[in-house]
Amino acid sequence: xSALPLLTVEDLHVSYQGRSGRVPAxxxxxxxxxxxxxxxxxxxxxxxxxxxxxVLRLLPGTASLAATRLALRGIDLLHATESALRTVRGRRxxxxxxxxxxxxNPVLTVGQQIAxxxxxxxxxxxxxxxxxxxxxxxxxxxxxxxxxxGLYPHEVSGGMGQRVMIAMMLxxxxxxxxxxxxxxxxxxxxxxxLLELIDELIRRRQMGLILIxxxxxxxxxxxxxxxxxxxxxxxxxxxxxxxxxxxHPYTRGLLACRPLIDRPQxxxxxxxxxxxxxxxxxxxxxxxTRD
Amino acid sequence: MxxxxxxxxxxxxxxxxxxxxxxxxxxxxxxxxxLEAVRNASFGVRAGEIFGLVGESGCGKSxxxxxxxxxxxxxxxxxxxxxxxxxxxxxxxxxxxxxxxFQDPYGSLNPTHTVDRILSEPLLIQGARxxxxxxxxxxxEVGLGPxxxxxxxxxxxxxxxxxxxxxxALITExxxxxxxxxxxxxxxxxxxxxxxxxxxxxxxxxxxxxxVSHDLAVIAHMCSRIAVMHVGExxxxxxxxxxxxxxxxxxxxxxxxxxxxxxxxxxxxxPFRHGRT
Amino acid sequence: xxxxxxxxxxxxDWLLAEAPQSRIQARLSRWYANWLALRRNPLxxxxxxxxxxxxxxxxLAPWLTDRSPYxxxxxxxLQPPSSEHWFGTDELGRDILTRIVYGSQITxxxxxxxxxxxxxxxxxxxxxxxYFGGLLDTILMRITDIFLAFPRLVMALxxxxxxxxxxxxAVVAISITAWPPYARLARAETMTLRGRDFILAARMQGASAxxxxxxxxxxxxxxxxxxxxxxxxxxxxxxxxxxxxxxxxAQPPSPEWGLMVSSGRSYLxxxxxxxxxPGLAIFIVSFGFNLLxxxxxxxxxxxxx
Numbered sequence: 001x002s003a004l005p006l007l008t009v010e011d012l013h014v015s016y017q018g019r020s021g022r023v024p025a026x027x028x029x030x031x032x033x034x035x036x037x038x039x040x041x042x043x044x045x046x047x048x049x050x051x052x053x054x055v056l057r058l059l060p061g062t063a064s065l066a067a068t069r070l071a072l073r074g075i076d077l078l079h080a081t082e083s084a085l086r087t088v089r090g091r092r093x094x095x096x097x098x099x100x101x102x103x104x105n106p107v108l109t110v111g112q113q114i115a116x117x118x119x120x121x122x123x124x125x126x127x128x129x130x131x132x133x134x135x136x137x138x139x140x141x142x143x144x145x146x147x148x149x150g151l152y153p154h155e156v157s158g159g160m161g162q163r164v165m166i167a168m169m170l171x172x173x174x175x176x177x178x179x180x181x182x183x184x185x186x187x188x189x190x191x192x193x194l195l196e197l198i199d200e201l202i203r204r205r206q207m208g209l210i211l212i213x214x215x216x217x218x219x220x221x222x223x224x225x226x227x228x229x230x231x232x233x234x235x236x237x238x239x240x241x242x243x244x245x246x247x248h249p250y251t252r253g254l255l256a257c258r259p260l261i262d263r264p265q266x267x268x269x270x271x272x273x274x275x276x277x278x279x280x281x282x283x284x285x286x287x288x289t290r291d
Numbered sequence: 292m293x294x295x296x297x298x299x300x301x302x303x304x305x306x307x308x309x310x311x312x313x314x315x316x317x318x319x320x321x322x323x324x325x326l327e328a329v330r331n332a333s334f335g336v337r338a339g340e341i342f343g344l345v346g347e348s349g350c351g352k353s354x355x356x357x358x359x360x361x362x363x364x365x366x367x368x369x370x371x372x373x374x375x376x377x378x379x380x381x382x383x384x385x386x387x388x389x390x391x392x393f394q395d396p397y398g399s400l401n402p403t404h405t406v407d408r409i410l411s412e413p414l415l416i417q418g419a420r421x422x423x424x425x426x427x428x429x430x431x432e433v434g435l436g437p438x439x440x441x442x443x444x445x446x447x448x449x450x451x452x453x454x455x456x457x458x459x460a461l462i463t464e465x466x467x468x469x470x471x472x473x474x475x476x477x478x479x480x481x482x483x484x485x486x487x488x489x490x491x492x493x494x495x496x497x498x499x500x501x502x503v504s505h506d507l508a509v510i511a512h513m514c515s516r517i518a519v520m521h522v523g524e525x526x527x528x529x530x531x532x533x534x535x536x537x538x539x540x541x542x543x544x545x546x547x548x549x550x551x552x553x554x555x556x557x558x559x560x561x562p563f564r565h566g567r568t
Numbered sequence: 569x570x571x572x573x574x575x576x577x578x579x580x581d582w583l584l585a586e587a588p589q590s591r592i593q594a595r596l597s598r599w600y601a602n603w604l605a606l607r608r609n610p611l612x613x614x615x616x617x618x619x620x621x622x623x624x625x626x627x628l629a630p631w632l633t634d635r636s637p638y639x640x641x642x643x644x645x646l647q648p649p650s651s652e653h654w655f656g657t658d659e660l661g662r663d664i665l666t667r668i669v670y671g672s673q674i675t676x677x678x679x680x681x682x683x684x685x686x687x688x689x690x691x692x693x694x695x696x697x698x699y700f701g702g703l704l705d706t707i708l709m710r711i712t713d714i715f716l717a718f719p720r721l722v723m724a725l726x727x728x729x730x731x732x733x734x735x736x737x738a739v740v741a742i743s744i745t746a747w748p749p750y751a752r753l754a755r756a757e758t759m760t761l762r763g764r765d766f767i768l769a770a771r772m773q774g775a776s777a778x779x780x781x782x783x784x785x786x787x788x789x790x791x792x793x794x795x796x797x798x799x800x801x802x803x804x805x806x807x808x809x810x811x812x813x814x815x816x817x818a819q820p821p822s823p824e825w826g827l828m829v830s831s832g833r834s835y836l837x838x839x840x841x842x843x844x845x846p847g848l849a850i851f852i853v854s855f856g857f858n859l860l861x862x863x864x865x866x867x868x869x870x871x872x873x
Contacts, residue, residue, distance in 0.1 A: 019605075043478035044449070158348075187347035188505060188550040214478065257483035259512035261551065262535050267487050268512070271480035362768050391772055399765035403787055405594045412783070413773040438587035441594040446586070456769075463773060 005032040006176055006208040007055065007093075010069035014050050014232075017062035025050040025063075027232040033176075037202070037209040039219030039240065041254075042229035048212045051229075052095055052178040055210075057085050072176065091121045094169035098181040100161025104153035111137070111149030114168045121172040136167040141197060159190035163197065170201060177202065180212045195222060216243075216254055228254070231278045250277055308335035309467060309499040310342075310359060314368030317354050328354040330523040331368065336516075341493060341500040343514030345507060345547065350520040352503045353471055359501065360391050360469050373466055387417055387463030394472040396452035400444040406430075406455050407440050413463045425462060432495075433458045433488060450481035454488065461492060468493070470502040474509060486513060507551040511535055519544045605867045612863020618856025625672040635663050637670040637823040646839045656841040658832065660821075664845050667823035671846065674824045675853065678739055678808045683797055685743040686750055691793060693747075694754025695785050699762055699777065709755070716748040724807055728816035735824070738817035742807050746800065750793055757789045791868035798861030802854030809850050825850050 014026040025047045031038065042048040053059050055070065057077060070078040072092055080088070097103040105113055114136055115129035122129070130149075137145035140163040153161060162182060169177065179198065183191040199222070202209050213219050219226055220243045228235040228251045236248035246252055253271035317329040329351040336342040344352045357363040359370055361377045370377040372389050393399035400409055410429060411422040419425070430440060433454040444452055453473065460468060473489065474482040486509065493500055504510050510517055511534050519527045519541065527541040539545045584601075588594040606612050625632065641661035649656045655664035697708040715723075727741035761767060761784070770780050809826025811817035818824030820831070825846040832843030 043480060188507075189347060189546055192550045216479065254479055257480050259483075259486065259508040261508045261511045261548075264531075264535065265512065267490070268483035270484055270487065273480075357768075360768075360772055362771060387773060389772065391769065393765040393769070395765060399769060401766045401784055401788075405588075405591065407591060407594075412770070412775070416773050416775050416779070437589075441588035441590060442586075443594065443598065459769065 005034050006073055007033045007210075008069055008071045009051075009055065010067060012051070012054060012065070012067040012070065014047070014054050014059065014063060014065050016060070022064070025232055026054065029229070029232070029234055031227055031234070031237065033208050033210060035206055035208050036225065037211060037223040039223030039226045040210060040212045040229055041214070041216050041219050041226055043214060045231075046229040047232040048214075048229050049180055050232075052180045052210065052212055055178065056089055056093060056095055058089075058095075087121075090117065090169070090172045090174065092174050093176040093178065094172070094174040095178040095180065096162070096165050096169050096182050099185045100153060100156075100158065100165050101185075103165060104161060106153050108152075109149065110151050110153060110156060110164045114164065114171060117168045118171045132171060133167070136171045137164075139170075139201070140164070140167045141193075142167075157190075158186050159194060162186065162194055166194075166198065166201070170205070173205065174207065176208045176210075178210045178212070181214070182211075183218070184213070184215070191218075216258065233278060233280075235277060248277075249274065309338045309340075309373055310336035310501060311371040312355075312359065312368070313370070315355065315358060315365055315370055316367035317351070317358050317363055318366040327523050329358065332520075332525050333368075334518050334525065334528060336499055336501055338499055339497055340516065341490075341502060341514045343510040343517040344501065344503045344520060345505065345510050345517060346520035347505060347547075349522070351523040352520045355520070356391070356469050356471050356501065356503050360389055387413065388465050389467045389469065390460035390463060390465040391469040391471065392453070392456050392460050392473045394475055396449045396456060396476060397444060399456050400452055402444050405441050405443055406435075406447075409455060410459055410462055413459060417463060429458045429462045432461070432492065434484075448481075449477050450484060453477060453481075453485055457485075457488065457492065461496065464496070466499060468498045468500045470500060472504050473502070475504065475506070482509070489513070507534070507547065519547065602867050606863050609863045609866060611859045612866070615856045615859025615861075615863060618852060619860055622672050622676060622853055622856070625669050626676040629669050629673060632669055633663075633666045635666040637662060637667040638821050639663070646835060646842065648839070649841055655845045656839070658828070658842045659835060662821075664828075664841065667828060668825065668846055668849050671823040671825045671828065671849070672853075674735065674818060674822065675805060675808070677735070678742070679801060679804065681739045682743050682746060682804050685739075686747045687793060687797060689743075690747045690750025691754050691786055691789060694751035694756075695758045695781050695789060697751070698755035698758025699781055699785060705755075708751070712748045712751045715745065716752075718745065720745045720803075721807060721810060724811060725814065725816060728811055733816050733819055735818050735822070738808055738811045741811070742804055746804060749800075750796060753792055753796055754789045757792060758785050761785055761788055791864070795861055795865040795868060798857050798864055801857035801861070805850060805854050805857075 009032070010030045012026050012029040013024070015022045015024045017023075029047070029051065040048050040051060050059070054065055054067075055072075055077065057065075057080075059065060067078055070076070072088065075088060075092070077085070077088065104110070108116075111130070111133050114133040115126070118124065118132045118136075119126065119129040122132075124132070134145045134149060137148055142148050142160065142163055148156070148160070148164075153164075156164065166182075177198075182198065183194050186194060195218075198209075201207075209223075211219060211223055220240050223240050225237065226240050226243060227237045228246075228248065230250050235250045236246060238246055238251075243251075243255070246255060250271070250273075253269075256269040257271050259265070259268060312335065313333050315329060315332045316327065319326045319328055332351075332355055334342075344355065346352045354363060358365055359372065359377065365377070375388075404412075407426065410426050414422045414425060426440075427437065430436065435451065435454055435458070439447065439451065439455075444455075447455065457473075468489075470489070474485050477485060489500070490513065492498065500513075502510065502513055511531055514531055516528065516530050517534055518525045519529070521543045527539065527544045529539065529544070533539070534548070537545075537548055539548055582593065583597045585593065585597065588597055606616070639662060641657070644653075644657050644661040645659055647653055647657040647661075653663050653665065655668065658664055658667070693708050693712065697705040697712075723745040724738075724741040727744055728738055731737035731740065767780060767784060770784060775783075808817055808824075809829065812824045812826025813830040815827075815830070818827045820827065828846035829843045829850070832839075832846070835842045836844075
C-alpha cells in the first residue's frame with residue numbers, strides 16, 4: 001500500500017435539481033484513497049453513485065457541486081476546465097458502471113469501442129488501436145478476441161459485456177478506477193470470475209480502486225478499507241478486516257440484518273434508523289487519517 | 292382424496308402435498324428458436340412449508356414459478372395445487388388460492404391505481420361487496436396505515452410497495468404464496484423487514500410458500516427445503532441444514548455455494564484479501 | 569378560536585397532501601400535480617391559451633360580436649382592415665372577423681367529433697389486437713393496414729365525394745382515415761403492458777380479459793393516445809380546411825375557415841386579407857394544438873416521473 005494519497009476528496013457537497021427544489025445528495029463527504037481499495041457502501045439514496053460521478057465531474061448540468069478540495073495526485077479536479085478534465089477522464093481515472101446493456105454503445109461493435117477508447121487518448125492510428133484493443137481483450141481473459149472484437153453489445157453476455165467495459169476503461173492505463181456496482185447485474189458465479197479479473201488487473205497495474213456497492217459482504221471481502229455512507233454523509237470509515245467490530249450504529253445495524261447462510265435465525269434484526277445520524281458533526285466516527 | 296374446501300387447511304387426514312409438480316416442461320418458441328426453459332421438473336411441497344428454488348439467470352426457476360401460478364402453459368407433465376390441476380378454467384374463487392409476489396416492487400403495481408384500488412380489485416373480482424374492513428385489516432397486517440391507503444405507487448418507497456404487493460397477494464386469503472425474488476430489488480435493511488413480514492404472515496395464515504431467489508443466504512433463512520436448478524433442470528434437492536453445512540452432492544450446487552460465501556471468493560475458494568500486504 | 573381559512577392556501581395544501589384521505593382527493597391531487605408540471609412549460613401554456621381562446625370564441629361568439637356572419641353588404645365589399653371592420657370585409661361585404669369568430673364553432677365541432685370517433689375506435693381495436701394476439705390481432709391489424717395505406721387527404725376526398733358535401737360527412741371522412749395510427753399506437757403500448765407484473769397479478773386474481781383491458785390497459789394507453797391526438801389536431805383541422813377549400817366540406821355561406829380561404833383565393837393579390845385572415849387563424853390554432861400536445865407529452869412521459 002502506498003502511503004501517498006492518489007485521490008483526495010474534502011468536504012464534498014452535491015445537490016440535484018428536483019421537481020420542487022434542490023435535493024441534497026452528498027453533504028460534506030471527505031476521504032482519501034491511495035494505491036489501495038476503498039469500498040463505499042450504502043443503501044439506495046445514500047449518494048454512493050454520486051461520489052463516482054462527482055470525482056469524474058460527470059454530474060448533470062443542473063446539479064451543483066462544492067468542495068474544499070477535489071484532487072487526483074495534485075491535479076485539481078475542482079477548478080479544472082472541461083478540456084483539462086477530458087484529458088483526466090480515462091487517462092488518469094476511469095469508471096466502470098453496472099450494466100453493460102446501458103453503458104455500451106449499441107450501434108458500435110465491442111472492438112470499435114475499445115479501440116476508440118485507446119485512440120482518443122493515445123492519438124494513434126486505427127490499425128494500432130485495433131491491435132491494442134485485441135491485446136486488451138486477451139488481458140480481460142476473453143478467449144477468442146478476434147471474434148469478440150466484431151460482436152455488438154447485444155450479442156455478448158452480461159459477464160462478457162462487463163469484461164469489455166473493463167477493457168475499454170483500462171486500456172488508456174489510468175492510475176485510478178472507480179467501479180460502480182460492477183457485478184450487481186451478474187450471476188453469482190460470473191461475479192466471482194469478474195472480481196478475480198479486477199483484482200488481478202488492479203494489482204498488476206498498481207492502481208487505486210473505489211468499489212461502490214450496496215453489498216456489504218462483497219466490499220468486506222474485496223476491499224482494504226470501507227466507507228459507510230448514509231443520507232449523503234459518511235457514517236464510518238474503517239478497515240475491512242475490522243468490520244465485525246464496527247462502532248457506528250448504522251454499520252452495526254447493517255451487519256446485523258444480513259441473513260447468513262451458516263447461521264439460522266428466526267427473525268432478522270431490523271435496522272432502526274436514527275435521524276440524529278444525519279445531523280451529527282462530520283468528524284464523529286470518521287477516520288480522517290488512515291491507520 | 293384432497294378436498295380444496297376442507298375446514299382446516301392442515302387437516303391431518305390430508306396426506307397429500309399442496310403443490311405437486313410432475314415432469315413439468317415449459318417450452319418457448321418453435322422450430323429453430325425453440326427453447327426448453329424448464330425440462331422435466333418434479334418435486335412436491337408440503338402444507339405449511341417454505342420451499343426454495345435457486346439457480347442463476349436463465350435456469351428456468353422464474354418460468355417454473357409462473358407455470359405453477361398458471362401464467363405460463365405447460366408443454367408436458369403436470370402441476371397440481373391443492374388438488375386442482377393447473378390449466379383448468381380458473382374461476383375467480385379458485386384463482387384466489389394461489390397468489391404471487393413479484394420481484395420489481397414498482398413494476399408489480401399499476402402506477403395509475405391508488406393502494407386502495409389495488410387492494411380492492413381482487414375483492415371485487417371475487418364478488419365481495421364491502422371491501423373497507425378487509426382492506427384496512429390487510430394494510431395493518433403488512434405494516435402500513437390509513438395514510439398510505441390513497442397514495443399512488445410513486446409516492447411509496449420500494450419497501451412500502453412490496454408491502455402493498457404482499458397485501459394484495461394476501462387479501463384473497465390464498466393457500467399458496469409464490470414469491471419471485473421478492474427482496475432482490477430492495478436494500479439490505481428493507482429486505483430484513485420484508486423477510487420477517489413474509490415469515491410472520493406465512494405462519495399467521497398457514498400458507499404454503501414457494502420462493503425463488505438467486506441469493507442463497509435469503510433462501511437459507513426462509514426455506515426448509517431447496518431445489519437447485521441449472522439450465523432448465525432440477526439438479527439437486529436438499530434440505531436447509533445440508534445447505535448451511537455446505538454438503539452438496541451435485542458439483543453445480545457446490546459451485547453456487549462457493550460463489551455465495553462471504554459475498555465473493557476466487558474460483559478456487561480462497562478469499563480475496565487473504566495473502567496481500 | 570381561530571377560524572380555518574377556506575382560501576387558495578388551504579385548497580392547495582389539500583391537493584398536495586402527502587396522505588390523501590379519499591379516492592377523490594387522490595385523483596384530484598394527481599391531476600393537480602400534472603397541471604403544475606404542465607404549467608412549468610411556457611410553450612405548453614401558450615398552446616393551452618390558444619386552445620382556450622378558441623373554445624371561448626366558439627362558446628361566446630354571440631356575445632363577442634353583435635354582427636351576423638351572414639350579413640351581406642355589397643356596397644362595402646372587399647374593404648381593407650379598418651376601425652369599422654378589424655379584419656376587413658370579404659367579397660360579399662361580410663365582416664371577416666365575425667366570420668372567423670363564428671367559424672371557430674365549426675372548427676371546434678370538427679375537432680370534438682373526430683376525437684370522439686377516433687379515440688374510442690383506435691383504443692378498442694388496438695388494445696384488443698395487442699392483448700389477445702393471434703388471429704384476432706392479424707385480422708384487426710390487416711384492416712388497420714388497409715385504411716392506413718391510403719393517403720389521408722385522397723381518402724377523405726373520396727369519402728366526401730361519395731357521401732356528398734357537408735360538415736357531418738367531412739367529419740366522417742376525416743375520422744375514417746384518422747383512426748388507424750391510434751390503433752397501432754394502442755396496440756404497441758398494450759403489447760408492452762401485457763407482460764407487466766401487475767397484469768400478471770390481475771390474471772392471478774381471476775380478472776377477466778375485459779376487466780384487464782378496461783381497468784388497466786386502456787387507462788395506461790390513454791396518455792400517449794391523447795398526446796398523439798393533440799399533435800394530430802393540426803392535421804385534422806387542415807384536412808377539414810382542405811375539404812372546405814375544395815368545396816367538399818362546409819358549404820357557402822358557412823363561415824368555415826377553409827371555405828373562407830378558398831373563396832378568398834381569387835382576391836389574394838389585391839385584397840390579401842380575405843384569404844390571409846382565416847389562413848392565419850388556421851395556422852395559429854394548429855400551432856396551439858401542437859404546442860399543447862408537446863406539453864402533454866412531457867408531462868405524461870414516464871421517464872420524467
